[in-house]
Amino acid sequence: MALPLNYNIRNVLIRWRATLATVIGVALVVSVYVSLQAMAAGLEKTSANTGDPRNILIVRKGSTAESSSQVTREQFQIIPYLPGIARSARDQPLVSADVIVLVTVPRRENGGEANVILRGVSPAGAELRPQVTLIAGRWFTPGKREVVVSQRLSKRFANFGLGDKFTSAGKTLTIVGVLEGGNSAFDSEVWLDADECRALFDRENYSSVLVRTENPEAAKTLMARVEADKRLPLRALPEVEYYAAQTKTAMPFKFLASALAIMMSVGAVFAAMNTMYASVGARTREIGTLRVLGFRRRAILTSFLIEGAFLSLIGGLLGCLIAAGIYILIRDHPIGTMSFDSFSETVFQFRITPWLAVKGLIFSVLLGIFGSLLPALRAARLPVIGALKSL
Template identity: 45%
Template sequence: MAIPLSYNVRNLRLRKGLTIMTALGIALTVATAVFIMALLAGLNRAFGTTGDPLNVLVLRKGSNSELAAGGIQREAMQVLKELPGVTKNSRGEPLASGEDILVIVLPRKDGTGEVNVTTRFLTPLGIEMRPSVKLIAGRWFTPGQREIVVSKSINQRFARANLGDTVHIGNGDWTVVGIFDSVGTAHESEIWGDINQLATDFERTVYSSVLLRATDPLAAEALKNQANDDQRLELNGMLEPDYYASQTKSGRPIRFVGFIVAVIMAIGSSFAAMNTMYAAVAYRGREIATLRVIGFSRPSIVTSFVLESLLLSLLGALVGIILMLPFNGMTTGTQNQVTFSEAVFSLRMTPGVIGTAIIFAVVMGLLGGIAPAWHAARREILAALRD
């Protein structure tokens, strides 16, 4: 015969002070875990959803990022844009964009210091090949002019990133003429400018990367293989989504530190739940003995106390998740471990994050409830009645 769940609910209500304190401890642990998982989910979304499967990114062989890439000669660029499978726009131009990456320093708006920011120099075709990026204010840069367009996140987080502001790059000042929104992708961490003006200012005759647009997915695979197999060019081609997925190294420090913090806090919360349940066993000795006398078995008592601990942990999980809801979608940043510039992203409380948090709380409840429940079931009836 099972003990009714209402019995556990009543006991938690009777011990309001202890119940609230334990639930708050679990809530803080769950909130911390949710915060860390939301950070990682946002970072993974920023890099994992960036790129078009029809786009092929070409780097110098041996390079794993655009910033660290060696130079791709302009002659190689001409060969790449004429490969079969490269699509053309309505004007008959092959969709191929030679690009370069620089890191500049901008001050934060809140005055907390300066941060490295990725600046991408590309052609108007490069903008055309990224249709998910939308202009939301101002205009795109004019080729041959010292003009830049900043992402919405850069505009919100950094000084000198408003329309009309100037940023010193290389030999001159570049004017902010537009703001774009890349819908939470890795381009939210970037500033865009004209590649030809950069080449003039820095006397650069090479690109750090070339982006090609294929006619279809099969052509994209073929373009990637052609770039890899041509021994004359010594290039490394990859699908654009694969490249950005490989850049999630930025999340490794967060994942490591977060795991350590979550484990330490989980152990503490489990002991708090265990202490609460042990206190309940000591306080309700006669009550437990009475349950035995009227016919409830030891397994029923174990199950009842474990359920009570689970109710406590689920209450804490609910409070912890509610505490984190205002932070969902908050923009933050971390250092990109590949480019050493700031990667901007938003916290994402996905269904997976919430589900994992609930499982996390259930595990804490089980760890905190099993030992007290076993202790309660093992007590002799006469000894408990005499307490």
């Protein structure tokens, strides 16, 4: 027969002073784990939100990032006439040749600097990226050295407010609008006209070409066509696929989360073991009584394991709450770090998914079971008479 669950729960609650430290210890381990994973999840979500399933991105063969790709003007002139490309309301092919330039700009705070992506887009560029909306000001007018910055960048960099001016390559650019990228990679970009961008930064070539296809069938044909065309040493791939592959930046966060979780959990297991050993020690007579009443060793073992698991589950829940608290605190201050894919500042949002919280809870239960295994074995093995005699 098993011991009632209530017995364990009340035991944990009555010894709250000894329990509390362990619970908080586990809570901190779980909160560090969940928070770091939430950052990796936020970064991955940013990549996943970017890209439209109907779009095909064309880059130079062998280049892994748009910023290191080159598409010449001769190559670009062929692309709009390829079959299967969707047309706009004005019957123009939906094609945007983009130029990516990294510019170093000063941060708002503590005087540092970072690289930011300047994306020159063709007139169809905004239409091809429906997640991008203008939230303040207006779009740029080509030829007037005007740019539109994302809202998140404008919060992080000096002279990036609406109406401000900044200088790069000896040219002064005016910010005439603020865009919102719907949690996509475009939230970390500054947009201007593609040909103006080429002129300002002395670029002969475009970086990439984005096209909208009529349907998935046409997309496949187009990709095969680009691959086969001898005039085009280019690679066409779904835009979604391209951004999904930009995961290098999330890797260090995931690595840090796992490494820290492992090291910290060793410490937490020691703490849980201490608490459980003390709990077993203090209840020696009680355990003896239970045995006399007819509870088997197995029942005692399970009971203590459940107690340990319950103890750290409380810690796990608390840890998830702490992580959620961090989320609420920094919700309005997106995190920025250097993207290892584009070598530029990427801004992302902390993101706690239900699955992450569940992972954190499972992790905490495992911690509790590991920590209480040895004390539980000790409790189960207590000699009945000796236990009853103990003070």
